[in-house]
Amino acid sequence: MKAPWTWRSPVPALLAVDLALVALAWWLAFWLRFNLDVPPEFAALGLRSTPLALVAYGVVLLALRVHRHVWKYTSLPELRRLAAAVGLGAALTAVSVLMVRLPQFPRSVLLLHPVLVVLLLGAVRAGWRSLVERTERLAGGARPLLVLGSLQDAAGALRALKGSSNWLPVGILTPLASERWRSLQDIAVVGTLSELAQAATRSGVHTALVASPVGSDARRQALQLAAEARITLLTLPRPDEFLRAEGSAGLRKIQLEDLLGRAPVALDAENLAEMFSxxxxxxxxxxxxxxxxxxxxxxxxxxxxxxxxxxxxxxxxxxxxxxxxxxxxxxxxxxxxxxxxxxxxxxxxxxxxxxxxxxxxxxxxxxxxxxxxxxxxxxxxxxxxxxxxxxxxxxxxxxxxxxxxxxxxxxxxxxxxxxxxxxxxxxxxxxxxxxxxxxxxxxxxxLGSSGSVVPLFNAQIARGGPVTVTHPDIVRYFxxxxxxxxxxxxxxxxxxxxxxxxxxxGDAVKIVELARMLIRLHGKTEEEVPISYIGLRPGEKLFExxxxxxxxxxxxxxxxxxxxxxxxxxxxxxxxxxxxxxxxxxxxxxxxxxxxxxxxxxxxxx
Known part of the structure; x- marks a missing residue:
C-alpha cells in the first residue's frame, strides 16, 4: 500500500519549486521571443496564459510521479523521465493555449518554453545533488585531494574517485601550461605542477593523487615537489590490484615501480592456462x-x-x-x-x-x-x-x-x-x-626482492641515513x-x-637516482637523509x-x-x-x- 501524501512530505515543496521554475521559464520564453523587451500588450498576454502552463505541467508532473525522485540521487533514468514529463507538459500547454484562442499569441513561446523548463529543472536537480554529495562527503570525513596530471589523465582519475566517500577532489594541477584556468567535471585547474606547494597551502590539502602515466617525467617531478612540500602522494591501483581494492577508489601510496615505469607484460593466457590448469x-x-x-x-x-x-x-x-x-x-x-x-x-x-x-x-x-x-x-x-x-x-x-x-x-x-x-x-x-x-x-x-638494494635503502632511510651507494656511476636493470x-x-x-x-x-637506472627517489618517497630530502659513496664491493661491476x-x-x-x-x-x-x-x-x-x-x-x- 502506497504511503499517502502529507504536507510534511517533501513532495509538495518540490512540486512548488518546479512550478515556480515552469513559470519562470514561461516568462523567459516571452523575454527571449521579443529580444529582451516584451511589449505591454504581450506582457498582459503572458500573465493571462501563465496559469494554463502551470496547470498543464502540474498535471503531467504529478501523473508521472516525477516528485517521488530523490534529488540527491538524480541520474540519467530520472532525467529521462523528467524530459518525458516536460514533453507531455509542453504538448498539453500548447493544446490549452490553442483552445483558449488567446489573440496574437506568439507560438514560438511554445517551442522555447519546454527547452527552458528542461534546463531549469535539470539544473536545479544536478546542482542539489552536487551540493548534497559534497556536504555529505565533508561531513563523513572525506579528505580534500589535489589531482596531478593533464586533463586527459585527470579524467580517468576523477571517474575512479566518483562516489568515493573517502576523498574529495578540490583542484587539478597540470604539467601543461596551456591547460591553466580550465576545468574538468566541475573541478578547476588551479595551476601547474610547479605550484604544488602553493596550491596545497591555499586549499589546506596534505594529499595528492598522481594521475600521470607510470614512469612519466610528470610523476618524477611530482615526487620531488611533494617531498619538498611534505605532501603525501597517492596513485590508483594497478590493474592486478583492482580486485583487492576496496570500492572504486582504493588509492594506495605511490611506490618505486610507479616511478620507474614498466609496460605491462602480455601473456599467452590461454596456452599458459592449458599448461598449468x-x-x-x-x-x-x-x-x-x-x-x-x-x-x-x-x-x-x-x-x-x-x-x-x-x-x-x-x-x-x-x-x-x-x-x-x-x-x-x-x-x-x-x-x-x-x-x-x-x-x-x-x-x-x-x-x-x-x-x-x-x-x-x-x-x-x-x-x-x-x-x-x-x-x-x-x-x-x-x-x-x-x-x-x-x-x-x-x-x-x-x-x-x-x-x-x-x-x-x-x-x-x-x-x-x-x-x-x-x-x-x-x-x-x-x-x-x-x-x-x-x-x-x-x-x-x-624491485623489493629479499637481499636487494631497495629494502636496504628503505631501512637506511628509516634510520635517518646515510644511504650508502657504492659508486656515483653504478647502474642496474630493474x-x-x-x-x-x-x-x-x-x-x-x-x-x-x-x-x-x-x-x-628496459633502460638501466642509476643506483644513486634510485636512492634519491626512495628518499623522496619517504617524504624526506637529501639534506635530511644524505647519500654517501662507499666504493665498489668485491666482485661488483659498474654495469651489468x-x-x-x-x-x-x-x-x-x-x-x-x-x-x-x-x-x-x-x-x-x-x-x-x-x-x-x-x-x-x-x-x-x-x-x-x-x-x-x-x-x-x-x-x-x-
Missing part, C-alpha cells in the same frame, strides 16, 4: 621473492596441485598461510627440503610427478658469496641445480625452467660464474634427457617481481630444450650486461623475450660433481677460482 607444478625456492610470486601466478592459472619446496621453514610456513587464504580450493603441498639433498628431491618429485618444475632456489648475494662462502655457491647453485634437473627428468616432467641472472653474463664474481655454470649444467642435462624440455631464464635486479615471474612463465611455455632466455629489462641485442641474441615471438646465443662444448657433469666433492668443506679460494675459470672461460675475477 589441472596439472601438478613443483617450485623450488618457493618461499623466496621470485619463487613465491611464481606460486601466486601459477595458482591463479588453476594449477591442479602445487608442490612448494624451500629450505626455510619460516618462508614455507608464510607461503602456506598466504596461499591457503587466497586459494582455498587449490591443493598445495609444502616441503622443507634442501636442493643439495638429491635423494630427498627425488622422493618428493617421484611422489607427485609434476608436469612442470620451476627451479628458483639459489644463493644470489654477490659480496657474501665472494668471500668465505665460495664453495657454498658451487654446492647450491651448481650441484643443487643438477640435482633438481635430474630429479625433474627422472619423474617424467615435461618442462624444467631455471631462474638465472644477468650476473652470469661475462661474470666477474663467484655468484655470477656459478649461475653461468648452472646454465651450462642444465644444457648438458638437456642433451641427455630428450623427454624433458630444459630452459633457463636470465633477468636483472627485481623489473617488478610480478613482471619477472610472468616472463618466466611465458619463457617456460615457449622455450625449446637447451635454450637460455634473456628478458627485456644482459646481452639483449641482435649480435648476441635471437628474437622470439614475444617482444620482451630473446634467446641468448651460447657457444662451447657441453660439460661433463660427473667431473664437476667429483671436483666439488673432493674440494672439501673449505677449499683454497684461489684454487676454486682457477677451476671455475677453467669451466667458465668468460669468468674474469676481480
Amino acid at each position: 589441472g596439472h601438478v607444478v613443483a617450485i623450488t625456492g618457493a618461499g623466496g621473492s621470485i619463487g613465491s610470486e611464481l606460486c601466486r601466478q601459477v595458482a591463479r592459472l588453476g594449477v591442479g596441485r602445487l608442490v612448494c619446496i624451500d629450505i626455510s621453514e619460516y618462508a614455507i610456513y608464510q607461503l602456506e598461510q598466504e596461499l591457503r587464504q587466497a586459494h582455498p580450493q587449490m591443493q598445495g603441498v609444502y616441503y622443507t627440503a634442501n636442493i643439495r639433498d638429491e635423494a630427498r628431491l627425488r622422493a618428493i618429485l617421484d611422489q607427485h610427478r609434476p608436469a612442470v618444475v620451476f627451479h628458483a632456489a639459489a644463493y644470489k648475494h654477490v659480496p657474501l658469496m665472494e668471500e668465505h662462502n665460495e664453495v657454498e655457491a658451487l654446492r647450491t647453485n651448481v650441484l643443487g641445480t643438477l640435482n633438481v634437473a635430474r630429479a625433474a627428468a627422472a619423474c617424467g616432467a615435461r618442462r624444467f625452467v631455471m631462474i638465472s641472472t644477468d650476473k652470469a653474463v661475462n661474470p666477474t664474481n663467484v655468484m655470477g660464474a656459478s649461475k653461468r655454470l648452472a646454465e651450462m649444467v642444465v644444457q648438458a642435462v638437456a642433451a641427455r634427457e630428450p623427454r624433458t624440455d630444459f630452459v633457463s631464464v636470465r633477468f636483472g635486479n627485481v 623489473m617488478t617481481i610480478p613482471e619477472a615471474a610472468q616472463l618466466v612463465l611465458q619463457a617456460g611455455l615457449m622455450g625449446r630444450s637447451g635454450q637460455i632466455f634473456v628478458l627485456d629489462m 650486461e644482459l646481452l639483449a641485442n641482435d649480435e648476441t641474441t635471437e628474437p622470439t615471438p614475444h617482444a620482451k623475450l630473446r634467446i641468448a646465443k651460447t657457444n662451447g662444448a657441453l660439460l661433463g657433469v660427473e667431473e664437476i660433481v667429483r671436483w666439488v666433492d673432493q674440494a672439501g668443506p673449505q677449499p683454497d679460494a684461489r684454487a676454486l677460482r682457477d677451476w671455475l675459470q677453467a669451466q667458465v672461460p668468460e669468468y674474469k675475477p676481480r
Whole structure:
C-alpha cells in the first residue's frame, strides 16, 4: 500500500519549486521571443496564459510521479523521465493555449518554453545533488585531494574517485601550461605542477593523487615537489590490484615501480592456462621473492596441485598461510627440503610427478658469496641445480625452467660464474634427457626482492641515513617481481630444450637516482637523509650486461623475450660433481677460482 501524501512530505515543496521554475521559464520564453523587451500588450498576454502552463505541467508532473525522485540521487533514468514529463507538459500547454484562442499569441513561446523548463529543472536537480554529495562527503570525513596530471589523465582519475566517500577532489594541477584556468567535471585547474606547494597551502590539502602515466617525467617531478612540500602522494591501483581494492577508489601510496615505469607484460593466457590448469607444478625456492610470486601466478592459472619446496621453514610456513587464504580450493603441498639433498628431491618429485618444475632456489648475494662462502655457491647453485634437473627428468616432467641472472653474463664474481655454470649444467642435462624440455631464464635486479638494494635503502632511510651507494656511476636493470615471474612463465611455455632466455629489462637506472627517489618517497630530502659513496664491493661491476641485442641474441615471438646465443662444448657433469666433492668443506679460494675459470672461460675475477 502506497504511503499517502502529507504536507510534511517533501513532495509538495518540490512540486512548488518546479512550478515556480515552469513559470519562470514561461516568462523567459516571452523575454527571449521579443529580444529582451516584451511589449505591454504581450506582457498582459503572458500573465493571462501563465496559469494554463502551470496547470498543464502540474498535471503531467504529478501523473508521472516525477516528485517521488530523490534529488540527491538524480541520474540519467530520472532525467529521462523528467524530459518525458516536460514533453507531455509542453504538448498539453500548447493544446490549452490553442483552445483558449488567446489573440496574437506568439507560438514560438511554445517551442522555447519546454527547452527552458528542461534546463531549469535539470539544473536545479544536478546542482542539489552536487551540493548534497559534497556536504555529505565533508561531513563523513572525506579528505580534500589535489589531482596531478593533464586533463586527459585527470579524467580517468576523477571517474575512479566518483562516489568515493573517502576523498574529495578540490583542484587539478597540470604539467601543461596551456591547460591553466580550465576545468574538468566541475573541478578547476588551479595551476601547474610547479605550484604544488602553493596550491596545497591555499586549499589546506596534505594529499595528492598522481594521475600521470607510470614512469612519466610528470610523476618524477611530482615526487620531488611533494617531498619538498611534505605532501603525501597517492596513485590508483594497478590493474592486478583492482580486485583487492576496496570500492572504486582504493588509492594506495605511490611506490618505486610507479616511478620507474614498466609496460605491462602480455601473456599467452590461454596456452599458459592449458599448461598449468589441472596439472601438478613443483617450485623450488618457493618461499623466496621470485619463487613465491611464481606460486601466486601459477595458482591463479588453476594449477591442479602445487608442490612448494624451500629450505626455510619460516618462508614455507608464510607461503602456506598466504596461499591457503587466497586459494582455498587449490591443493598445495609444502616441503622443507634442501636442493643439495638429491635423494630427498627425488622422493618428493617421484611422489607427485609434476608436469612442470620451476627451479628458483639459489644463493644470489654477490659480496657474501665472494668471500668465505665460495664453495657454498658451487654446492647450491651448481650441484643443487643438477640435482633438481635430474630429479625433474627422472619423474617424467615435461618442462624444467631455471631462474638465472644477468650476473652470469661475462661474470666477474663467484655468484655470477656459478649461475653461468648452472646454465651450462642444465644444457648438458638437456642433451641427455630428450623427454624433458630444459630452459633457463636470465633477468636483472627485481624491485623489493629479499637481499636487494631497495629494502636496504628503505631501512637506511628509516634510520635517518646515510644511504650508502657504492659508486656515483653504478647502474642496474630493474623489473617488478610480478613482471619477472610472468616472463618466466611465458619463457617456460615457449622455450625449446637447451635454450637460455634473456628478458627485456628496459633502460638501466642509476643506483644513486634510485636512492634519491626512495628518499623522496619517504617524504624526506637529501639534506635530511644524505647519500654517501662507499666504493665498489668485491666482485661488483659498474654495469651489468644482459646481452639483449641482435649480435648476441635471437628474437622470439614475444617482444620482451630473446634467446641468448651460447657457444662451447657441453660439460661433463660427473667431473664437476667429483671436483666439488673432493674440494672439501673449505677449499683454497684461489684454487676454486682457477677451476671455475677453467669451466667458465668468460669468468674474469676481480
